[in-house]
Amino acid sequence: MITRITLLTLLLTIAAPALSQDNYKHGPDSMVQEGVPQGTVTQHKWTSKTVFPGTVRDYWIYVPKQYDGKAPAAVMVFQDGGSYVNTKRSFRVPTVFDNLIHRGEMPVTIGIFLNPGSIPPSKPGARARRNRSFEYDTLSGQYARFLLEEILPEVGKRYKLTDNPAHRAICGISSGGICAWTVAWEHPDQFSKVLSHVGSFTNIRGGHVYPALIRKTEPKPIRVFLQEGSNDLDNLHGSWPLSNRQMAAALKFSKYDYKFVMGTGGHNGRHGGAIMPESLKWLWRGWNGKTSDSPKKK
Amino acid sequence: MTGLSKFPRLAAAWLLLIGSSAMAQDMPLTQVLLPGEGWQLVGSGYKFTEGPAVDAKGNVFFTDIPNDRIHRVDATTGKVTVFAEKTARTNGLMFGRDGLLYGCRNGDKQVVAYAPDGSHTVIASDISCNDLVVGSDLRLFVTDPGGGKVWTIDAKRKKRVVAEGIGPNGVILWPGEGTLVVTERNDAHLWTYRVEPDGSLSHRERYYLPLRLLPGRDRPGSDGMTVDTNGRLYVTTSAGVQMFDPTGRMGGVIAKPHRGSLANVAFGGPKRNLMYVTAGDRVYRRKTRVQGAVHFLKPAVPRR
Numbered sequence: 001m002i003t004r005i006t007l008l009t010l011l012l013t014i015a016a017p018a019l020s021q022d023n024y025k026h027g028p029d030s031m032v033q034e035g036v037p038q039g040t041v042t043q044h045k046w047t048s049k050t051v052f053p054g055t056v057r058d059y060w061i062y063v064p065k066q067y068d069g070k071a072p073a074a075v076m077v078f079q080d081g082g083s084y085v086n087t088k089r090s091f092r093v094p095t096v097f098d099n100l101i102h103r104g105e106m107p108v109t110i111g112i113f114l115n116p117g118s119i120p121p122s123k124p125g126a127r128a129r130r131n132r133s134f135e136y137d138t139l140s141g142q143y144a145r146f147l148l149e150e151i152l153p154e155v156g157k158r159y160k161l162t163d164n165p166a167h168r169a170i171c172g173i174s175s176g177g178i179c180a181w182t183v184a185w186e187h188p189d190q191f192s193k194v195l196s197h198v199g200s201f202t203n204i205r206g207g208h209v210y211p212a213l214i215r216k217t218e219p220k221p222i223r224v225f226l227q228e229g230s231n232d233l234d235n236l237h238g239s240w241p242l243s244n245r246q247m248a249a250a251l252k253f254s255k256y257d258y259k260f261v262m263g264t265g266g267h268n269g270r271h272g273g274a275i276m277p278e279s280l281k282w283l284w285r286g287w288n289g290k291t292s293d294s295p296k297k298k
Numbered sequence: 299m300t301g302l303s304k305f306p307r308l309a310a311a312w313l314l315l316i317g318s319s320a321m322a323q324d325m326p327l328t329q330v331l332l333p334g335e336g337w338q339l340v341g342s343g344y345k346f347t348e349g350p351a352v353d354a355k356g357n358v359f360f361t362d363i364p365n366d367r368i369h370r371v372d373a374t375t376g377k378v379t380v381f382a383e384k385t386a387r388t389n390g391l392m393f394g395r396d397g398l399l400y401g402c403r404n405g406d407k408q409v410v411a412y413a414p415d416g417s418h419t420v421i422a423s424d425i426s427c428n429d430l431v432v433g434s435d436l437r438l439f440v441t442d443p444g445g446g447k448v449w450t451i452d453a454k455r456k457k458r459v460v461a462e463g464i465g466p467n468g469v470i471l472w473p474g475e476g477t478l479v480v481t482e483r484n485d486a487h488l489w490t491y492r493v494e495p496d497g498s499l500s501h502r503e504r505y506y507l508p509l510r511l512l513p514g515r516d517r518p519g520s521d522g523m524t525v526d527t528n529g530r531l532y533v534t535t536s537a538g539v540q541m542f543d544p545t546g547r548m549g550g551v552i553a554k555p556h557r558g559s560l561a562n563v564a565f566g567g568p569k570r571n572l573m574y575v576t577a578g579d580r581v582y583r584r585k586t587r588v589q590g591a592v593h594f595l596k597p598a599v600p601r602r
Binding site: 053 | 324325326327472473474475476477490492493494495500501502503504505507508529544545546547548549550
């Protein structure tokens, strides 16, 4: 027990300087508001059969109170779903969705919160093969196929989901952030809205090439919000602040509909969580056709 | 450990944030290499060296394929002696828990086990073989590059094909033996498979990806592999020894000892902290901060 307390003290002591730059506060849209209808969250398990064969994972589905099963709902997918669906920690997505949907600042949206997969070993004592980095950091259409061929059809059995790419968004943190970008980059005809928190546009599995690709590829119809912090990681894979600046510069050069917010935080969701309501409002702006919903034309 | 001041800070941030799906610890080359400890020549004048294999005492055995010899590097003196001759182009080697040195005796299309006196017994015949790995239950996995196959040979010496249609060469088991890794000749990835209790392989994935390519090449030249006790994987390639962390992320490339070929890698020495590489006509080693993982230190299960 003493060891545990000592370790915890050590962790907190050393972590304190880093966290002091992450002193972001939640606003009212990240808190439960009286009179605002609350959606429901259910938990599920998924075993992949074809795209990531053998992987098992937990996932959660958020269904807003306003969903009536008549019109197809908009869709937003979250990587590391367990952290985004949690209403006590940084992101509090179900609560933010409740508030924004209630005010019509985003459409009636079903949230799909997916954890990364892992392949349990067949023999006791052996280690599971953790699939997070493979699924999130790899530059390919494999994760998009996983969503399009396995997850969306499965959730679509229970709920009516839109196939309009303008009403499909995807979000993630760190490797989950580059994963969100990769899904839209590979399938802009399926997903057109991306929200990245401290995204790993670094050389974990070659993702540092995106700024170069964006500059020399005919622009794709993707709207993207990038959140980053000046005290984010700088390690063997790259510099997160520099990589996100490169992404923002490339998106600007190629005239994407993008927004880049650089805070002072580190590799965590505090800043991204605090600005989650504003980020979602920007991402979904014009969804009902009252203002422009298409990428800026210049 | 110099990373101590950095890791807890990162870990704390992630514990607060992600919890169960925590990101893997970063594993840069600085956790493996020691400053000032470069490659040392162990022996030269061979034709083509391969199959480095460590025994329980840390002695390292390697084969000189065209000369049909297996050599032994003494764990304490570093002296190289001849262990076996007329070895019929024996290639990949690995020790089993039974103290025998298993080898791919491809000149005879046999998988064999060499006894301490250099004599051998046949484990399987009519098998084209390049490299092998020996599990703690004495189950073997053997690559057949020409046939594009991976074989398994169980403790009763029954052989069967468990993977085909790939370009295999090197083969290794993770510590704990739940996952088998096979190199792919034709692409910049390594395959992973789950090992089932009966030795069959399931859930194939291009888990280790991408491997570094030399400029102008589309194949990495991946060959032999080894693993350390922290789950890092090392694979010899044209670009050097490429190191991957346990989640399949490349951590760095260790420079080749010379411009010639680089065929295989294993950890030897009494502490298994010396990285040995077979490199064309030579063998080199260097001291590291890590320890090689072996599958022969588990409680013995008698061979039937």
